[in-house]
Amino acid sequence: MFEIIDLPDSTTIAKLAQRYPMLEIPALEIWLILMRVSGDCQNDLDQFLARHNLSQRKFFVLILLMRNPTGLNVSQLAAGTGVSCATMTGVVDGLLNAKLVTREADEQDRRAFVVAITSTGQELLDRVLPRHYHRVSRIMSMLDETERTQLNGLLAKVRAGLATADA
Amino acid sequence: MFEIIDLPDSTTIAKLAQRYPMLEIPALEIWLILMRVSGDCQNDLDQFLARHNLSQRKFFVLILLMRNPTGLNVSQLAAGTGVSCATMTGVVDGLLNAKLVTREADEQDRRAFVVAITSTGQELLDRVLPRHYHRVSRIMSMLDETERTQLNGLLAKVRAGLATADA
DNA sequence: CAAATATTATTAGCCAGCTGAATATATGGT
DNA sequence: ACCATATATTCAGCTGGCTAATAATATTTG
Structure with missing residues (x-):
């Protein structure tokens, strides 16, 4: 880091x-x-x-699940956060342990599971996200609108540079 | 990440x-x-x-040791890279295993050890650093001098924002 | 000087997180 | 019906981090 x-x-x-x-x-x-x-x-x-006993990965999974209240498959969560299914199984295990999600058999595809956020999980987000957004605002309050636009453009160029640097 | x-x-x-x-x-x-x-x-x-079988931590330790050819203590390496002595012992173990550093008793302070880079370690840096600097130049070549100055200023503001966000 | 306190580093035990391979099961196309 | 593919889990193994306990040595202080 x-x-x-x-x-x-x-x-x-x-x-x-x-x-x-x-x-x-x-x-x-x-x-x-x-x-x-x-x-x-x-x-x-x-x-x-x-x-709040969360990692970035767990946090993103919870947010993805909040956006999809009917639940998502393990493979969708894995693809959405950039890890293997094996890793996602472990992440979901952790969230299950903390009662933040449920994991049930998928009726459409019987190989698959549907992971869904629980009310406990939603309550956690309702506690964490306001503080999180407050922090984000504070950090970014150092930049005015012009500066944000500038930073956006500069970061886009950096990203473009990263994309070419595969040697 | x-x-x-x-x-x-x-x-x-x-x-x-x-x-x-x-x-x-x-x-x-x-x-x-x-x-x-x-x-x-x-x-x-x-x-x-x-x-090149390196982590950021190992890489930084090697660079610190290159800058200090007479060697550094475990505690100095730990402080310089932001980990505990216990963790640094593990990092040094890994580097020892790869013959990139040596660890010898410190004559001044007999509690301590002096960790120093080996010629193998220096050769690794001499292979890795040119490629690394080449990559850095490529990534940053997307920005001209004015843009770099701008980015520098904007990032300084972000850092200042981070420093205040402890709530 | 002696005793109490600090520092230095290691070890042991723990946990998070990730991977790849092997496995079981289910799906879908031909 | 068959075969390739997709889904998810488990497992062994790795990295890398932490704390607490230990041992050795230094330093400070009474």
């Missing part, structure tokens, strides 16, 4: 650039800042959710 | 905002984008390092 405590100072980077001539200092500098903020954002969310 | 595959569309967000009136839609939208790029950046680095 990119937890290097102190980013290298310019002297350190200059030394590295001497050893590795392909190092473009301005590119590395902004990358380091981006990675650090990335890590900070992720940690921030993880720590917030941990106070 | 924020792997919700499809960000919610505006209809979905609007429905959420109905249920949770404190949800400020523009703040949530930019936060979602930021979190997604954060996750993408982290995944990108993790996947790159995994090809």
